[in-house]
Amino acid sequence: MHIRLLGRDDAATLRQLTVDDADFDLEAKPGSTRAPLDAERALEYLTDPTVLHWVAEEGDRVLGHLHCQLVRKHAGQPRELLLYEIGVRSRARRCGVGRALTDTMCAWMATHGVADVWVLADNPGATAFYEACGFEEPADVPVYLTRSVP
Ligand SMILES: CC(C)(COP(=O)(O)OP(=O)(O)OC[C@H]1O[C@@H](n2cnc3c(N)ncnc32)[C@H](O)[C@@H]1OP(=O)(O)O)[C@@H](O)C(=O)NCCC(=O)NCCS
Numbered sequence: 001m002h003i004r005l006l007g008r009d010d011a012a013t014l015r016q017l018t019v020d021d022a023d024f025d026l027e028a029k030p031g032s033t034r035a036p037l038d039a040e041r042a043l044e045y046l047t048d049p050t051v052l053h054w055v056a057e058e059g060d061r062v063l064g065h066l067h068c069q070l071v072r073k074h075a076g077q078p079r080e081l082l083l084y085e086i087g088v089r090s091r092a093r094r095c096g097v098g099r100a101l102t103d104t105m106c107a108w109m110a111t112h113g114v115a116d117v118w119v120l121a122d123n124p125g126a127t128a129f130y131e132a133c134g135f136e137e138p139a140d141v142p143v144y145l146t147r148s149v150p
Contacts, residue, residue, distance in 0.1 A: 002057050003055070003056045003100060003101060003104045005053065005054055006053040006054070006055060007047075008043065011043065011046065014037070014046065014053075015037075015042070018034055018035070018036040019036065020062075021034060023090055024064070024065065025087055027090070049070070050071075051068075051069065052068040052108065053066070054066045054067075054104055056097050056101055062089075063088060063097050064097040064098060065086070065087060066085070066086045067083075067084045068081045068083050069084050077115055077116060079113075080114060080118065081105070081116070081118075082117070083119035086098060098133070120144060
C-alpha cells in the first residue's frame with residue numbers, strides 16, 4: 001500500500017472517490033448523492049494549498065482516503081487541521097488503512113509545525129477508530145450547528 005497526497009493531475013482519482021462514495025461510507029448511511037466536481041472546480045480543489053487529501057492505494061486502486069483542511073487562526077497556534085472526511089473501502093476495513101492514513105497526517109503535522117487536529121465523529125465505529133488513533137474527547141464539547149443560505 002502506498003499513501004500520497006492528491007495533486008493537480010488527480011482529477012480522475014477525485015472523481016472516482018465520489019463515484020464510489022457509498023463504498024467508502026457506512027452501509028447504514030448509504031453514499032451521499034454528491035455530484036463530482038466539474039473540471040474547473042476539481043482543479044481549484046486539487047491546487048488549493050489548504051486542501052490536504054491523501055489516498056492509500058494498492059496498485060491503481062484507492063483503498064482509502066483522508067481529506068483535511070488547513071485552518072488559519074488569528075491568535076494562539078496560527079494553524080490547525082480539520083479532519084473533514086475519512087473513508088476506507090468496506091472490504092479493506094480493519095486492516096490498518098485508516099490508521100496508516102492518520103499516521104501520514106500526523107507525520108505531515110509534525111513536519112509542518114501544526115500541533116492540533118480535530119474531527120467530528122458521526123458514528124460509534126468512527127469514534128472508536130479515532131480514539132484508537134490517539135484522539136480524545138475534550139471536556140466541554142461544542143454544539144454542532146449548520147445553516148444553509150439559499
Ligand atoms: C472509520 C474507518 C475510516 C476506519 O478505517 P479502518 O481502515 O477500518 O481502520 P483501522 O483498520 O486502521 O483501525 C485501527 C483501529 O481503530 C479501531 N477501529 C477501527 N474501526 C473500528 C470499529 N468499527 N469499531 C471499533 N474499533 C474500530 C480498532 O482499534 C482498530 O485496530 P484493530 O483493527 O487492530 O482492532 C472505516 O471504518 C470507515 O471507512 N468507516 C466508514 C466511514 C466513516 O465512518 N468515516 C468517519 C466518519 S466521521
